[in-house]
Amino acid sequence: MKYRKMGKTGDEVSILGFGCMRFPHANGRIDLGRTERQILMAIERGVNYFDTALIYHNGRSESILGDILARGYRDKVRIATKLPPFMVHSEKDMHNILNSQLKKLRTDHVDYYLLHAVNDLGGWERLKKLGIEEFARKAKEDGRIRWFGFSYHGDKDDFKAIIDDYPWDMCQIQYNYIDEHFQAGREGLEHAASKGIGVAIMEPLRGGSLVRKMPPEIRKIWDSSGYSRTPADWAFRWLWDQPGVTTVLSGMNEESQIEENTALADLAEPGMLTEQ
Template identity: 55%
Template sequence: MLKRLNIKNGDELSILGFGCMRFPTKNGSIDEERSIALIRECIHKGINYFDTAYFYNGGKSESILGKALQGGYREKVKIATKLPPFMVKKLDGAKSIFATQLKKLQTDYIDYYLLHMLQDKAGFERLNNLGIIEWLEELKKEGIIRNIGFSFHGSRNDFEEILKSYSWDFCQIQYNYMDVNNQAGKYGLQLAHSMGIPVIVMEPLRGGRLADKLPKEVISEFKSYSEKRSPAEWALRWVWNHPEVTVVLSGMSDEKQLEENVKTASDAIPNSLSEEELKVFDRVMDIMHRKTKVPCTGCSYCMPCPFGVNIPACFSVYNDKYLLNEKSSKIIYYRTLGGLSKQPAYASVCKGCGKCESKCPQHIEIRKELGKIKKEMEDFITNTALKIARKYMKIS
């Protein structure tokens, strides 16, 4: 198992991290015994970074990880878990959640603690005003938390604002060969690295969709290369080819996936992909873009929208619904477009001014496409639920 150096604190972290969100199941429920065995097998194979969260697997993820790390395993690994901002209204609430997390994980310290799924600077400032950051810094001084970071799903501009709002120890972003220009993207990856902030990558396979839900043309393109690799291996190697990446998380749900990923992680050196291999990815991405509903390349020339619509993100989520047969497209839509941020960037925010269309190099009828997205992706029930949540969290 290859390791990469955390450029901020000197930790040697396995390039493959275990994402504790997709444990093995049995009869529709988590197979706890098998999950514990899988976690321990990960450690035996050299994985030393485990990522969980307060509400993963219906709140069971931290408990299972905690059980698995008993018997001397805890000292061999780094635990990353997260504080869910949407569940925090007061500082005491955050303290209560953290105390529960320590108990579930059966540990007295957390190596990497994240503010879960920050979407904009206003969300960070809300937590800061509640005293959350000051409290986390106190825990860090006491050694109860070793590193303070955040995970992110949102626009590139929001990522940059959050990144520059605080002296972070690390950050976690979604990144894969389909998200070069989406969310934080390559720009965010390189920005964080230039600021000396380690980057943990999640969703390298888009929740498995880049492994087993690809168009047949893409699969044929991968098969055309002389060395036979699975789509999952291709996707992971692409992420690991970036020297700015510290750890890549994978939610491995069975032993076969673990075996394959560990093998790939044994020789995935930065900048090791050949010119021929990179050309395979160019052709794959070209196929994916040609099969999309809206021919947006994510160049962001249309931005900023004077009314706050995140046009590239709207198109990206909409395209994924059809290109990758995305079943959770509405959830991803509201999450990515800031459902719980100060200023959501939905398609419905569009006022039809048309300024974006004159800047689009693809000559997309942006207003027309946003109208389709609004009709298909936004619904009364979800909008109402988010309004209630925003009121509860005092987001105006």
């Protein structure tokens, strides 16, 4: 496994992160035994960044992850979780939600605490009026969170405005070779990186669509390279080739996915792809 620093924090995280939004199911329910085996398999292979959120799996994701990590693995990983703005109407709400998340995660701190889907400047301004900056300061000071960030699905101009308005530690954006100029895109990625802000990538495979049905025009480009690689291999290489990318999140719920993706991460380096 390779690791990169999360921007100016200096914290080293695995370039492959484990997304906790797609745990495996059996008979219509989350398969807890298999979920545990997969999470431990990822940890054994060097993954140390686990991304969850209050609303994932109808509120169960944090508890499931917390129960597994509490069995002697908490100190081996970084936990990233998120504050849902739609549930926030005061600074008190922010503290209450964070405290409830800490209980579910069975930990005294969250390593990366993100505002969930702050998708435009207006959403950020609303949270500022409610006291989000003071909340973050207090939560950092008392040790409940180590680093503060936000996830984003809006346009690049608002993204850059939000980036410039607060001393963020990290952010999370949707980004892949199809979405290079969609939402924050490459321009947003490079803007954040230029300010020393770590960037976590979500939807590297566009929910699996880049594996199941690669666009024909992209297939021609890959085939012309002379290399025989899987669709996932090309997609991850394209991301890890860019030094501004800190970690790439993957919702791995098959053991074969964990095996393939961690093997790819063992070999990744910035600049490993040529212009051709």
